[in-house]
Amino acid sequence: MAAFISQELYLSYVIEMVGIRKEFPGIVANDDITLQVREGEIHAILGENGAGKSTLMSILFGLYHADRGVIKVRGKEVHIKSPNDAFSLGIGMVHQHFQLVHNFTVAENIILGKEGGFVYDVRKASEKIREISERYGLSIEPDMNIEDITVGMQQRVEILKMLYRDADILIFDEPTAVLTPQEIEELMDIMRNLAAEGKSIILITHKLDEIKAVADRCTIIRRGKLVGVVDVASTTASDMAAMMVGRPVSFHTEKAPSVPGEKILEIRNLSVMNSRHVPGVKDFSLTVHGGEIVGIAGVDGNGQSELIEAITGLRPVASGTILFRGTDMTSMSVRKRNELGLGHIPEDRQKRGLILGAALTSNMVIKEFYKEGFSHHGILDYPAIRDYTDAIISEFDVRSGEGADSLAGKLSGGNQQKAIIGREITSDPELLIAVQPTRGLDVGAIEFIHRQLVQERDKGKAVLLVSFELDEIFNLSDRIAVISGGRLIDIVNTDETDSHAVGLMMAGIKAEGRSV
Amino acid sequence: MRKNLRTLEARKASPFLVSISAVFLGIIAGSVFILLIGKNPFVGFEKILFGALSSSRRIGNTLGMSTQLVLIGLSVAFAFKTGLFNIGASGQMLMGGITGSIVAYYLPMDMPRVLYLPILVITAGLAGALWGFISGFLKAKFNVHEVVSTIMLNWIAYWIVYDFIPRFIIDPTISVKSKPIPLEHTLRAEWLRSLTGFSTLNYGFFLAVIMTVVVWFILTKTTLGFSLKAVGSNRFCAEYAGIKVSSSIMISMAVAGALSGLAGATYYCGYSEIMEMGKMPNEGFDGIAVALLGNCSPVGVFFAAVFFGILKMGKGSLAATGIPTEIADTIIATVIYFTATNVILANFWNERFRKSFSRKEEAVLAAMKANGDTRSPGELSQDEFRKLSREGRKEVK
Numbered sequence: 001m002a003a004f005i006s007q008e009l010y011l012s013y014v015i016e017m018v019g020i021r022k023e024f025p026g027i028v029a030n031d032d033i034t035l036q037v038r039e040g041e042i043h044a045i046l047g048e049n050g051a052g053k054s055t056l057m058s059i060l061f062g063l064y065h066a067d068r069g070v071i072k073v074r075g076k077e078v079h080i081k082s083p084n085d086a087f088s089l090g091i092g093m094v095h096q097h098f099q100l101v102h103n104f105t106v107a108e109n110i111i112l113g114k115e116g117g118f119v120y121d122v123r124k125a126s127e128k129i130r131e132i133s134e135r136y137g138l139s140i141e142p143d144m145n146i147e148d149i150t151v152g153m154q155q156r157v158e159i160l161k162m163l164y165r166d167a168d169i170l171i172f173d174e175p176t177a178v179l180t181p182q183e184i185e186e187l188m189d190i191m192r193n194l195a196a197e198g199k200s201i202i203l204i205t206h207k208l209d210e211i212k213a214v215a216d217r218c219t220i221i222r223r224g225k226l227v228g229v230v231d232v233a234s235t236t237a238s239d240m241a242a243m244m245v246g247r248p249v250s251f252h253t254e255k256a257p258s259v260p261g262e263k264i265l266e267i268r269n270l271s272v273m274n275s276r277h278v279p280g281v282k283d284f285s286l287t288v289h290g291g292e293i294v295g296i297a298g299v300d301g302n303g304q305s306e307l308i309e310a311i312t313g314l315r316p317v318a319s320g321t322i323l324f325r326g327t328d329m330t331s332m333s334v335r336k337r338n339e340l341g342l343g344h345i346p347e348d349r350q351k352r353g354l355i356l357g358a359a360l361t362s363n364m365v366i367k368e369f370y371k372e373g374f375s376h377h378g379i380l381d382y383p384a385i386r387d388y389t390d391a392i393i394s395e396f397d398v399r400s401g402e403g404a405d406s407l408a409g410k411l412s413g414g415n416q417q418k419a420i421i422g423r424e425i426t427s428d429p430e431l432l433i434a435v436q437p438t439r440g441l442d443v444g445a446i447e448f449i450h451r452q453l454v455q456e457r458d459k460g461k462a463v464l465l466v467s468f469e470l471d472e473i474f475n476l477s478d479r480i481a482v483i484s485g486g487r488l489i490d491i492v493n494t495d496e497t498d499s500h501a502v503g504l505m506m507a508g509i510k511a512e513g514r515s516v
Numbered sequence: 517m518r519k520n521l522r523t524l525e526a527r528k529a530s531p532f533l534v535s536i537s538a539v540f541l542g543i544i545a546g547s548v549f550i551l552l553i554g555k556n557p558f559v560g561f562e563k564i565l566f567g568a569l570s571s572s573r574r575i576g577n578t579l580g581m582s583t584q585l586v587l588i589g590l591s592v593a594f595a596f597k598t599g600l601f602n603i604g605a606s607g608q609m610l611m612g613g614i615t616g617s618i619v620a621y622y623l624p625m626d627m628p629r630v631l632y633l634p635i636l637v638i639t640a641g642l643a644g645a646l647w648g649f650i651s652g653f654l655k656a657k658f659n660v661h662e663v664v665s666t667i668m669l670n671w672i673a674y675w676i677v678y679d680f681i682p683r684f685i686i687d688p689t690i691s692v693k694s695k696p697i698p699l700e701h702t703l704r705a706e707w708l709r710s711l712t713g714f715s716t717l718n719y720g721f722f723l724a725v726i727m728t729v730v731v732w733f734i735l736t737k738t739t740l741g742f743s744l745k746a747v748g749s750n751r752f753c754a755e756y757a758g759i760k761v762s763s764s765i766m767i768s769m770a771v772a773g774a775l776s777g778l779a780g781a782t783y784y785c786g787y788s789e790i791m792e793m794g795k796m797p798n799e800g801f802d803g804i805a806v807a808l809l810g811n812c813s814p815v816g817v818f819f820a821a822v823f824f825g826i827l828k829m830g831k832g833s834l835a836a837t838g839i840p841t842e843i844a845d846t847i848i849a850t851v852i853y854f855t856a857t858n859v860i861l862a863n864f865w866n867e868r869f870r871k872s873f874s875r876k877e878e879a880v881l882a883a884m885k886a887n888g889d890t891r892s893p894g895e896l897s898q899d900e901f902r903k904l905s906r907e908g909r910k911e912v913k
Contacts, residue, residue: 314755335758346756355750366746366757370739378739 012075014039014169014200015060015091020069022055029055030066031224037169042191042201044215044232046208046244048442049412052224053204057171060202061093062086073169092162093171098154100146107142110161132163136193152183159190170194171202174440176210182299188214206244206442208237220244245444253450256458258478261290262325264431264462265311270320272306279318280306282486288431293453293463295477295494297470297502303486304466305347308435311464312344313337325430338367343429345420347436347466349413353420356409360400363408364389364423388426396422397448414445421452432456435466450476470499484508526873529865531811537861538809539823542851549846550839560839567833568826576708576715580787582825584609584779586724588803589810589817590731591775595648595662596812597735598768599748604651604666605776606800607673608644612780614677615643617694617791620701621685633703637723637781644777645770647673652769656762662769674796681793694791703786720782724818727775732814734771744768776800805852824848876901879908 015037022030029052037043047053058064060071062080071078073089080086086093100109111125126142133140138156146154155175162170172191176184191214195201203215211218211232218235220227220243227243241249265288274280281303288294298304309315311322313334322330324340332340346352354363365374365385374385389404398419400406408416417437424432434453438446453476457463467473473480474494482489482505489505547557568578588605595602602608619639623632647669654660687695703718735741746754747764755761779799784791806824810816831844854861880896883889883904896904 312756313758333758333760334755335760338758344756348752351750351752352756353753355746355753357749358746362742362746366753366759369742375739379737380739380742 012039013037013072014074015202016070016072016075017056017060018070018072020056020059020066020071022052022059022064022066028224030059032069033221033224033226035219036229037200037202038217039200040195040198041216042195042203042214044203044205044211044218045221046206046211046218046240047221048206048244048444049414051221051244053221054173055224056221057093057173057202057204060086061091061171087165087167089169090167091169091171092165092167093173094155094158094162094175096174098158100154100157102145102147104146105142106140106144106146106149106157106160109146109157110142110164114165129160129164132160136163136197137190150183152179152186155179155183155187156190159194168198169200169202171204173204174206175203176205176207184210208240208443211240212237222246241443244442249443249447253447253454253475255454255476258292258457259460260292260478261460263287263323264290264325265464266323266326267311268321268323270307270310270322271318272303272310272315273318274303274306280486281310283320284483284486284488285320286481286488286491288462288464290430290460290462291457292478293457293465293476294491295465295467295473295480296483297467297473297480298483298506300468302483302506304435304483306486307483308344308347308433308466311433312342335367338427338429341428341430343424343427343432345417345424345432345434345437347439349416349420350409354408354416356407358408359405360393360398360408360411360419361385361389361404363419364392364404367423368427392419392422392426395426396452398422414441417441417445417449421449425452425456429461431462431464433464433466436468437465438467438469438472470502473502474499482506526866527869529862529869531813531816531858533865534858534861535809535811535816535820535855537865538851538854538858541854541861542847545850546843546847549843553839555837555839559837560834560843563833563837563839564827564830564844566830568830571713572711573713573715574829576712576717578825578829579721579822580716580718581829582822583718583720583724583787584783584797584799585802585806585821585824586818587720587727587775587779587782588799589806589821590724590727590814591648591772591779592803592807593810593812593814593817594731594735594775595768595772596807597748598744598764599751600652600655600662600765600768600772602648602651602666602769602772602776603663603804604647604669604773604800605779605803606797607666607670608647608773608776609780609783609797609800610670610673610677611647612640612644612777613784613791613797614673614680614780615777616640616781616785617697618680618684620697620785621695623701625698625700629700632701633719636701636703636785637778640781640785641774641777644780645774648773648776649766649770651773652766655769656765670796670800674794677791678793681791685791687790692793697785697789699789701785702789703782716787718782718786720778720786723778723782724821727778728814728818731775735814740767776803779803802848805848805855808855809851876905879906880904881908883908 013036015035017033017035020030020033021028033052033056035056045053045056055064059066060080062082062085071080078089080089101112107122107126107129110129111120129140129142138160140153140156140160146157175187179187191201205211215232217229218232218240219229220240222244230240238249267284267286270281270284271279272281284307286294296304306315310317313332317330321328324342327340329337329340350356355366365388368374369380375381386404392398393404396418398415400411400415408419411419421437437449437453453463453465465473465476477494479491480494480497480502481491482502484506485508489508489510550557550560567574569575588609591605591608592602616636616639619636623635650669651662651665654665655662681694682691685694687693703720705719708717709715735745743754743759744764744767746757746759747761751761783797783799802824806817806820810820827844827848831841834841834843880901
């Protein structure tokens with residue numbers, strides 16, 4: 001009898017979206033897509049940026065209405081008109097950008113909108129939160145302020161918010177984009193716990209290793225169309241990648257051995273204060289030659305940002321020197337450094353890299369608009385700027401609705417990044433600093449960007465790469481410098497080490513018998 | 517194909533449409549108020565227009581009144597484009613005014629006007645620029661918010677004027693205001709006065725027109741405007757790109773201050789010829805509304821200022837009809853409210869455009885079906901789209 005019931009449950013779909021079609025002017029975002037999620041499974045939706053994953057989930061969550069198709073929840077046909085309808089059906093969504101009030105406590109955030117009456121009882125709520133937190137291993141402290149907890153914990157608060165509202169179908173929208181490797185591990189454990197407790201999970205992502213790690217089944221969509229549904233355990237990552245992109249994808253960037261040339265960047269005993277006025281980088285020395293890619297490996301928040309900001313001139317240096325081809329640039333202005341030949345693909349493309357409210361034309365010359373060629377005697381030369389922008393757009397395949405006139409904010413993340421990389425590479429720098437250059441991007445874009453970086457190296461340029469993803473470091477770097485607690489732990493040749501050794505160094509443990 | 521995508525989309529509400537809607541709603545609100553006190557709104561608005569525009573003298577006065585509003589509006593808008601909120605236009609205006617008045621008082625009367633007028637205008641502009649620069653400097657070096665510093669500098673300017681009038685330019689007969697500047701030392705011109713029946717219109721109006729063009733030119737055509745706008749829209753990106761954020765802030769506040777300083781010259785040495793002790797000019801705050809309604813674009817600011825000028829000049833004529841003159845101020849206030857909530861207006865129009873577009877789209881699809889056209893609607897050109905939507909409308913019916 002018990003077996004019979006479980007079989008019955010297994011066969012029933014908790015969510016069924018059949019033949020969903022959604023058209024936007026000029027684009028069919030979802031073309032006859034069917035998604036079937038079983039109760040208690042982790043179901044991944046895999047697709048490149050713009051493939052239609054978000055549209056599909058927005059339809060399920062009541063933000064859009066499908067032009068055609070049927071949605072069934074627990075076997076019953078439903079019409080979800082708003083997120084409130086979705087909530088009452090037990091569907092909760094953990095958004096990519098958290099929706100939390102920063103100076104409220106965890107408990108206050110969770111009961112926000114669910115206070116129940118004029119007077120609310122935080123203590124009672126806190127108890128319930130503790131109970132849920134323990135049950136799913138979320139380790140959340142209800143009385144902490146949101147601004148005092150880590151990003152990973154903020155995300156767990158979002159998850160708990162859904163559980164507090166008794167959601168049993170949880171949608172995770174690109175949940176790992178903002179997390180460190182450890183936090184990703186923790187999140188994976190939590191997702192497994194949730195599934196084990198009978199929650200059904202839909203995971204939207206384009207990261208294959210995450211799917212391999214947690215998902216049971218995976219629905220793959222490409223350009224608005226369903227490509228297939230696969231059983232994750234019996235499908236290889238590269239097969240899934242090929243289905244997603246529509247052609248075989250290589251995870252490994254082909255590159256010849258490096259031919260290091262002259263010293264381009266030389267950092268000597270550099271110390272930098274962080275925003276809290278304590279040393280973020282301590283006595284750091286590193287040399288980068290032309291024709292090589294040096295990767296800086298480390299867990300997020302170990303001094304990488306401070307180091308890069310010091311090199312690029314965005315943060316003052318406490319002590320030590322930075323030489324660029326022998327010239328001391330320790331206290332040079334940002335513009336002087338750029339003119340010397342420094343290119344910088346910043347960590348936060350939307351905050352630093354682009355002016356989202358300005359057209360691509362302005363963004364492409366943001367560093368060089370004052371130079372002869374883009375302006376004469378202080379008057380901008382718009383035709384020249386437009387030609388330059390058009391050239392970058394076509395060479396780097398930046399896709400946008402209105403070409404050079406498109407606002408940077410209207411581009412997808414991948415295209416924004418391509419535009420930045422196009423700008424930095426086109427200005428032909430001697431030293432290219434790339435910080436998290438592929439963060440949040442899909443496989444196709446990652447491949448493209450990696451190829452560009454290797455090409456720069458092959459042209460004899462120096463490339464300094466900072467990434468929190470060890471795969472990326474290993475894939476691209478000729479040498480790896482490991483940073484931990486603001487100190488350089490060691491510099492190793494990529495082909496003489498492995499991820500285990502580097503992982504230990506990232507935790508601050510130096511391998512035996514090596515010198516810095 | 518890509519080009520088509522751009523045209524085959526629902527229209528978006530332009531800033532111009534939003535501002536016009538705000539003005540329209542302000543007038544509607546004014547009409548309701550007039551109706552509530554049992555008067556005829558048409559008579560009221562006729563009187564306002566009559567008071568502002570019915571004769572060359574009235575038009576002259578309206579433009580004379582608008583002059584300051586244009587310059588202050590430009591000042592606020594310029595700072596705003598750099599991400600700064602210049603609330604200190606009043607103080608900058610006072611500094612420009614007192615400097616101009618002292619120059620007018622002490623420069624010899626036999627100095628040729630071609631020499632004298634530029635000196636007056638430039639010194640007043642410099643005084644305003646200094647006042648704006650102080651706020652910019654405090655912001656750039658010590659991170660003092662410009663709203664706080666400009667408000668405080670307003671009062672410093674107020675007391676400086678309070679001290680300087682009796683010290684340098686007092687009118688001995690009435691000891692609370694400055695000695696009237698002789699006509700030849702104001703910005704007024706004989707030919708303008710005779711043309712407009714001795715109105716307040718003066719050379720300042722041409723200055724305002726010129727500055728509108730200059731500000732437009734700086735913001736859209738020059739590298740200076742480019743870097744200032746970059747700092748205003750994303751200072752982190754500007755910093756990253758090597759644009760000096762702190763000097764941009766100082767330059768921007770100095771330029772904004774200079775524009776307000778010029779307004780001081782046109783107001784105290786043109787529109788009027790005296791300065792009173794203990795009076796903070798309201799124009800500094802009206803200028804914020806002007807900049808808002810003009811969407812911070814120089815041309816928009818110009819017309820918004822003239823619009824406010826009409827209401828301010830025209831309201832005097834309301835009294836005859838028994839409608840309180842405060843109605844005009846109410847309209848201005850309502851217009852400001854609607855401009856400040858421009859998102860609501862923009863959403864209203866966007867929703868309209870979207871609906872009308874999807875109706876058209878439906879019609880196009882129907883027409884294409886009837887014609888047996890198998891192309892996707894995205895491939896159509898704009899003309900085809902328009903033609904088919906007309907055909908399809910009958911089809912849908």
